[in-house]
Amino acid sequence: MTQKEAAKIDGRIVRGEATREKVLDAAERLFADVGFDGVSIRQIAQEAGVTLGMVGFHGGSKAELFDTIVERRVSVLSEERRKALAQLFAAPPDVPTLRDIMASYVHPYVGMASSGDPQWQAYTRLIAHLVSDERWYPRVKDHYDPVAREYLEAIVRIYPGIDRTRLASAFVMAVSSMLSIVASTVRISSLSDQRDRMALSELENVLIDFCSGGIASACHIVPQ
Amino acid sequence: MTQKEAAKIDGRIVRGEATREKVLDAAERLFADVGFDGVSIRQIAQEAGVTLGMVGFHGGSKAELFDTIVERRVSVLSEERRKALAQLFAAPPDVPTLRDIMASYVHPYVGMASSGDPQWQAYTRLIAHLVSDERWYPRVKDHYDPVAREYLEAIVRIYPGIDRTRLASAFVMAVSSMLSIVASTVRISSLSDQRDRMALSELENVLIDFCSGGIASACHIVPQ
DNA sequence: GTCTATATGTAGATAGAC
DNA sequence: GTCTATCTACATATAGAC
Structure with a gap:
């Protein structure tokens, strides 16, 4: 089963991908502005328009999130x-x-x-x-x-x-x-x-x- | 009365100057390593070998301390x-x-x-x-x-x-x-x-x- | 996948005793 | 000038309901 078929069947997967991208993009912008230590995960969540828990779920720890972005x-x-x-x-x-x-x-x-x-x-x-x-x-x-x-x-x-x-x-x-x-x-x-x-x-x-x-x-x- | 005469009369002033320098130097080293947000005032105090209160007393706020160093x-x-x-x-x-x-x-x-x-x-x-x-x-x-x-x-x-x-x-x-x-x-x-x-x-x-x-x-x- | 709630720690700054 | 103690806020991370 391809990813696309899975997306068709279960709407949550596509929504999840969209959320993941929102998190990564928001984090990228904020890290760019004030560096790794200048940003809190809460700020990332707010910038991305998602809840705090979502950042951890899709991005892992703060360091993992940063690595992923790079x-x-x-x-x-x-x-x-x-x-x-x-x-x-x-x-x-x-x-x-x-x-x-x-x-x-x-x-x-x-x-x-x-x-x-x-x-x-x-x-x-x-x-x-x-x-x-x-x-x-x-x-x-x-x-x-x-x-x-x-x-x-x-x-x-x-x-x-x-x-x-x-x-x-x-x-x-x-x-x-x-x-x-x-x-x-x-x-x-x-x-x-x-x-x-x-x-x-x-x-x-x-x-x-x-x-x-x-x-x-x-x-x-x-x-x- | 010159500063030197004052220092002679009151030992606390010279000691204070020495403490101030220790604080500034320690902060300079730590800020250099991990940037402004990567350092806590507590770390600066420990690196300088002084207490937390001393950093505030001699360096002011964290931002003021940074400005002074530059x-x-x-x-x-x-x-x-x-x-x-x-x-x-x-x-x-x-x-x-x-x-x-x-x-x-x-x-x-x-x-x-x-x-x-x-x-x-x-x-x-x-x-x-x-x-x-x-x-x-x-x-x-x-x-x-x-x-x-x-x-x-x-x-x-x-x-x-x-x-x-x-x-x-x-x-x-x-x-x-x-x-x-x-x-x-x-x-x-x-x-x-x-x-x-x-x-x-x-x-x-x-x-x-x-x-x-x-x-x-x-x-x-x-x-x- | 998503949200809320919370556990646990640390942040900056300062008040008050000495 | 120096130290201790503490106030208040915010940090990261995750458990558990939905």
Whole structure:
């Protein structure tokens, strides 16, 4: 019996899924605003429009709830990036530039943030909290590291003589600036009108120039 | 009557100052580890080795305590940066490079972090939390913005035709990467031995290359 | 699946003795 | 200046009725 058939038969299951999503979405928004410790489960319940018990039932403990929220976004983003990177190397005669590679890393993230989906916007703010959090950073790091390593190797393929230690450090710096600028831009634009969504798209080019130029400079490479 | 004379006459005043410092230092370390909401006043009291009432007496409310901790570092750092920037422009025939300017912004911060003072190390981790925090960021922003503006104007003086909007964005990106990389490096090295303190000094050059190269690239400038 | 009620602990802040 | 004791509110988590 498929899930869909089950949903047909028993209305409570679909209602349950809807409730679960309301809980996760509300928690994502609140965690994004004030971080893990700044939010109470009661606030999440109120934001989601459900009772306190429902948060525990669908989300488990507060920490489990947080983990769930992070994990459901990671795979989507990693998939986008892998596809973008593969596409760059798909046409053998054309060698992608460092800027191309960084653009393919940055663009999916900015794309999610500027898609208009308030949940993805919340997620970018949530992630920005995590990079300075000793408790959660190791976990998200494990999720994002595999793809980041693929990007480092792609850069090494183009610049075989590159200093790998410097490259790794510079890449972390680039990611930090991306997370921070997107989160703060989203934070500002989510308070105002449509016009500001353009700002993020324009900022994307500045960000990509900054990241690729910064890495090139840090690794003593002549971008070409 | 000077404070010192008062201290001589009444021993409680010096003891009180010492207690106050213990409270502020302990709070700084704990806020750095887990952020504002992750710490209880009781934990601060225990870390400082004082009673709960003492934290309230010397630190005021939790928010006031936090403000005090941030403010006592800002002036020191801003002073260092202003001195460094003025020195760059002190010898009129020599025009400082963009890299020189960014180095004079980054170096004081890295210097405090790598000085070995655990309180300055804690502060760098604390600041890293704030940039993604809606409640505190506006306040520290007000503290740091004046000096940042002086740096932007210094860069404009060297590159009069520069795109100021791009420059401002790129500068924020550079600062973000600095805050993040210093905090995470300090976090790692504070758990291990002296040898790792070298790492931050070496990383400083990579960071300065990254920031200046990134800004140059984002502003379509040819660094020279 | 959903709700109410509650068990159990901890939060920030302060009053009052010394 | 310092300590103890306590007020009031809110936290997480779950048991049990529906």
